[in-house]
Structure formats: C-alpha cells, structure tokens
Amino acid sequence: MTSKISNAAEARALLSAAAVRAKANELIALAERDGLSEWTLHLDALPACADYVGAIVRQRYPTLDVPFHARWRHFVFAGRDLWRETANGAHWRDPHARARAAFDLAITSVLLDAGAGPAWRFRDPNTDIVAARSEGLALASLRLFEWGGFSADPADPLRADAEALARLDAASLGDAFQVDPRNPLQGLDGRARLLNRLGQVVDARPDVFAREDTPRPGGLYDTLRARAQNGKLPAAAILDALLDGLGDIWDSRPRVFGVPLGDCWPTPNYGYVPLHKLSQWLAYSLIEPLQDAGIEVTDIDGLTGLAEYRNGGLFVDMGVLAPRDPEALARVHDVSDPIVVTWRSLTVALLDRIAPLVRERLGVTAEQFPLARVLEGGTWAAGRAIAREKRPDGGPPLLIHSDGTVF
Numbered sequence: 001m002t003s004k005i006s007n008a009a010e011a012r013a014l015l016s017a018a019a020v021r022a023k024a025n026e027l028i029a030l031a032e033r034d035g036l037s038e039w040t041l042h043l044d045a046l047p048a049c050a051d052y053v054g055a056i057v058r059q060r061y062p063t064l065d066v067p068f069h070a071r072w073r074h075f076v077f078a079g080r081d082l083w084r085e086t087a088n089g090a091h092w093r094d095p096h097a098r099a100r101a102a103f104d105l106a107i108t109s110v111l112l113d114a115g116a117g118p119a120w121r122f123r124d125p126n127t128d129i130v131a132a133r134s135e136g137l138a139l140a141s142l143r144l145f146e147w148g149g150f151s152a153d154p155a156d157p158l159r160a161d162a163e164a165l166a167r168l169d170a171a172s173l174g175d176a177f178q179v180d181p182r183n184p185l186q187g188l189d190g191r192a193r194l195l196n197r198l199g200q201v202v203d204a205r206p207d208v209f210a211r212e213d214t215p216r217p218g219g220l221y222d223t224l225r226a227r228a229q230n231g232k233l234p235a236a237a238i239l240d241a242l243l244d245g246l247g248d249i250w251d252s253r254p255r256v257f258g259v260p261l262g263d264c265w266p267t268p269n270y271g272y273v274p275l276h277k278l279s280q281w282l283a284y285s286l287i288e289p290l291q292d293a294g295i296e297v298t299d300i301d302g303l304t305g306l307a308e309y310r311n312g313g314l315f316v317d318m319g320v321l322a323p324r325d326p327e328a329l330a331r332v333h334d335v336s337d338p339i340v341v342t343w344r345s346l347t348v349a350l351l352d353r354i355a356p357l358v359r360e361r362l363g364v365t366a367e368q369f370p371l372a373r374v375l376e377g378g379t380w381a382a383g384r385a386i387a388r389e390k391r392p393d394g395g396p397p398l399l400i401h402s403d404g405t406v407f
Contacts, residue, residue, distance in 0.1 A: 005272065011259035014274045015243040017236050020304045020348060023273050027342060028349035030270075037269060038339040039346060040322050043353075049318040050354050054361035056385060057377035064362060066369070068300070069376035071110050071285040074138030077129050082139070086146055090158055095293045096225075100218030102289035104160035107217040108150055109141040110282040111194050111249075115309070115400075117186035118393040122178055137177075144176040150195075152214075162215040165199030168192060190251075197249040208245040220245060221289065228295050236302035238290075239283040243276065265341045273341045275307040275348070284372055300370045305351025307344035309396035310383035311375070315350050316343070316397040317386040323398075332399040340400060351379060 005011050013019060031041035057066065067073060075083040083105065092098045113134055122136040123129070124143065131139050144150070148157030149172075152164045170192035179185045202209040202217055209215050211222035224233060224241060247260035254261040254272070264274040280303050287297045305311060315321045323329060323339065333340050355374045359366060369377075388394040 005256050008257035008259050011256040011261065014261055014264050014272055015240070015247070015259075015276075016274075017239050017276070017280065017303050019274045020276055020280075020307075020345075021352070023271075024304070024345045024348035024352075027270060027273070027345045028353075031346060036324075036342060038324060038328075038342050040324060041346070042320055042322065045319040046350070046354060047357060049314065049320055050357035050361060052318060052386070053314075053354065053358050053374075053377070053379055053382045056382040057358065057362060060381060061377060064364060064369075066373040066377040068287060068370075068372040069284055069306075069378065069380065070288060070372075071106050071113070071138060071281070072288055073376065074135045075142055077127070077131070077135070077139070080127075082127075083142060086142075086158070096212070096221070099221045099289045099293040100213065100216070101158045102292070103218035103221045103286060104150065104158075104216055105142065105145050106285045106289065107198070107220070107282060108145065108160050108165070108195065109138055110278060110285055111198060112141045112191050113137050113278070113281070114187055114191065117184065118395055120177075120179070120183055120185045140177045144173075147176075149176055160217050162199040162203035162209070165195050165217075166203065167199075168195050193251060194249060197251065198246070201246060201248045204248075205245055208241065220286075221293070224286075224290065225293070225295060231294065232296045232298050233290065234298050234302055235283060235287060235300045238286050238297070239276070239280055239303060242279045242282055246279070265336050267338045267341055269338070270342065273345050275341075275344050277307045277344070280304060281306055281308075284375075287372075300372050301366070303371070304348045305355075305371060305375060305379070307347050309398070309400070310380045310387070311351060312343050312347040312383070313387050313396040313398070314379055314383035315347060317383075317390050320350060321346060329397055329399075332401055334401055340398065343398060351375070354379065 030036055031039060072083065075081060087098060116133050116137055120136065121130055121132050122140040124139055146157065148154060150160035150164050151157050152161035170189045173192045174188050177185055179188055203215045206215060208223050209217060209219035211219055213219055220241060224238060227233060227237060243262065247262055250260060250262045254264060254266060263276045263278065264272055266272050283303055290297055328339055355371055358374050359369050387396060
C-alpha cells in the first residue's frame with residue numbers, strides 16, 4: 001500500500017463511497033492477518049455485538065419499522081417532529097420549493113453536527129426541551145434556520161443563502177447556540193468557518209447550487225433532480241455531487257494535484273484512507289427530501305456505514321477492536337493520527353460485517369432492512385448505549401481533539 005498519488009485522476013478516484021468501502025475492506029483484510037500497527041481484530045466478539053445491536057433495535061422499534069439514518073430523526077422529540085410542524089405551516093408554491101428548503105436545512109445542520117462535547121446543552125425557547133450532543137445541535141440549528149439566521153431575505157426566513165452564510169461569525173453562532181463559559185461548545189470557531197466556506201463555495205459554483213434560484217445550498221436539489229433518470233437516482237450519485245460541489249469547504253485537509261480530498265487522510269503505512277463521514281451523513285439525510293419530491297432514490301447500500309465515534313466506539317467497547325497499545329485509550333489524538341484513521345476505516349468494514357448478523361437476529365432481509373436502517377436502529381444507538389455503560393460521561397472510548405468539522 002502506497003500513499004503516492006500520481007495524478008489528479010487518481011486523487012478524484014478517492015472521492016466516492018466505493019473508494020471508502022474498498023479501502024475499508026483492504027484494511028480489515030490486513031487486520032485479519034494481524035497486520036495493523038494500531039489495532040487487533042477479534043471477530044469472535046462480533047456475534048455478541050450483533051446480539052446487543054439487535055436487542056437495541058427491538059427495544060427502540062418493537063415493530064421493526066425503522067426509518068433511515070438521517071438528520072431528520074434528530075428533529076423529533078417525544079413524538080413531535082419539529083421540522084415537519086414548521087414545514088407544514090409554511091406556504092411554499094410547490095414541492096420543489098419545499099425540497100430546496102429541506103436541502104438548505106439538512107446541509108447547514110449536518111455541517112454543524114460535529115461532536116458538541118459532554119458539557120454543552122441547548123434549551124429550546126419554544127418548547128423548553130433541553131437537548132445535548134447531536135440532538136441538541138440539530139434543535140439549535142433548526143431554530144436558527146427558522147429564525148432566518150441563514151437567510152439573506154428577511155421576508156423569506158426558511159432558506160439558506162450563500163451571502164448570509166459567508167458573513168455568519170462565531171459570536172452570532174455562539175449566541176444562537178447558547179454558548180457561554182458554563183455551556184462550552186467544542187469547535188465553535190471551526191463550525192462558523194465551515195459555514196462561511198459553505199457560503200463562498202455555493203456562490204462560486206452556480207452550476208451546482210443556483211439552477212433555479214440565487215446561490216443557496218438548496219440549489220443542489222435542482223441539480224440532482226436534473227440528473228435523475230426516469231425519476232430514479234442512485235444514492236451514491238448524491239454523495240458524488242456533494243463531494244464535487246462542496247470539496248473546497250474543508251479547511252486543513254489534504255489537497256493533491258489541486259483536488260480537495262476532504263475527509264481522506266494520508267497514513268505512512270496504508271496510503272490515503274477516504275472516509276467522507278459528514279458528506280455521507282448528509283447524503284443519507286438528502287434521501288427523504290428527494291423522495292418527498294417524487295424522486296426514487298435507489299441502491300441506498302451503495303453508501304457506506306458512517307466512520308464516526310458512535311459506530312466505531314461500539315466495536316471498541318464490545319471488544320471487536322482493541323488498540324495494540326492499551327495506553328492509547330488514555331491519550332488525546334488528532335483526527336489525522338493513524339490510530340484514528342484506521343479505527344474509522346475499520347468501522348466502515350465492520351458495519352458491513354455486522355449488518356447481515358443483525359438482520360438474522362431480527363428475521364429481516366437486506367431489501368427490508370438496508371444499511372441505513374441498521375445504522376439508525378441500530379449501531380449508532382448501540383454505540384451510544386454501551387458508551388453510557390462504560391463511561392460516566394458517555395463519551396467515545398478513544399479521546400479525540402475535535403475541530404468541529406469531523407466528529
């Protein structure tokens with residue numbers, strides 16, 4: 001395995017779900033030969049892990065009516081779908097306008113979804129709901145969106161515009177997210193810069209983001225709608241468009257032959273390792289707005305599982321993965337460190353391995369229960385549950401410095 005990339009075409013080849021899965025399979029094959037420097041693999045622990053996940057699925061969804069893993073789940077509190085309440089009260093002229101607004105919300109909210117840290121909370125002034133972590137970030141971003149915080153038009157608050165995103169500062173974002181010394185949010189400055197770059201990139205790519213309107217993230221809906229064939233669009237095509245259109249938003253990430261690689265990391269022993277976690281999380285989250293607008297999204301398992309700390313933590317806490325150096329769990333790591341990069345890639349491969357085991361335990365088929373349902377049902381919730389059992393703060397087993405743009 002070499003880290004050398006010879007040309008731009010080889011760099012662009014790393015920008016796909018297929019590339020994420022291929023590298024993950026390469027690394028887990030190496031782990032099965034005990035060939036990784038950072039981790040040992042214990043596949044004999046995977047059946048018990050599948051038992052645990054299956055029990056979590058049945059506990060959360062007794063009828064196995066599991067929705068897709070998507071940002072939309074985090075807008076639901078105590079049975080109330082707060083986004084749907086807002087959307088149903090809006091007066092859009094057609095389903096396409098509603099889809100653009102949903103894209104605007106999903107894109108901004110997902111990009112704000114990197115780990116919040118254990119101390120931060122958001123109290124919703126509308127409902128008095130108090131939420132933390134991903135749910136809290138979702139709720140805070142939803143309210144900021146509804147208030148017109150991303151809109152350049154005061155008369156049309158339910159939108160995100162390139163102009164407004166480009167000028168948003170950390171202080172304004174911190175105010176909206178109720179950040180203060182007693183309520184710290186990890187990576188606040190990084191989140192604001194990411195939204196600024198989103199605005200700049202959206203403005204610079206009208207071919208992707210301004211087909212029917214002024215430049216806005218929701219313009220991507222029109223691009224994907226135009227790419228659908230006979231009303232059908234493969235899920236991987238959503239990711240391809242995101243990686244192409246949003247590649248330049250990522251700061252301090254590898255760029256090779258002018259190609260921004262995003263969440264793809266060079267390692268000394270295993271070459272470049274593509275992961276594209278936030279982009280794939282976003283791709284999953286754009287499926288439902290497309291379907292609501294009448295576009296059938298196909299081959300959803302063409303996307304991969306998500307290389308993030310809940311899924312990855314599940315496999316460490318259940319003994320499927322163990323660091324070669326036991327002290328590694330006591331140190332804080334950067335997201336670019338090989339131990340973190342390989343952990344995340346192995347997580348992708350192990351999600352593919354555990355999915356059929358979970359289906360067996362639930363008595364469902366791959367068609368009935370695609371990977372997006374396994375994640376939601378599922379591995380993400382199980383990762384959170386086992387973390388709470390193992391650690392008082394419910395944090396991941398591996399300590400990672402967050403810049404607000406990965407986890």
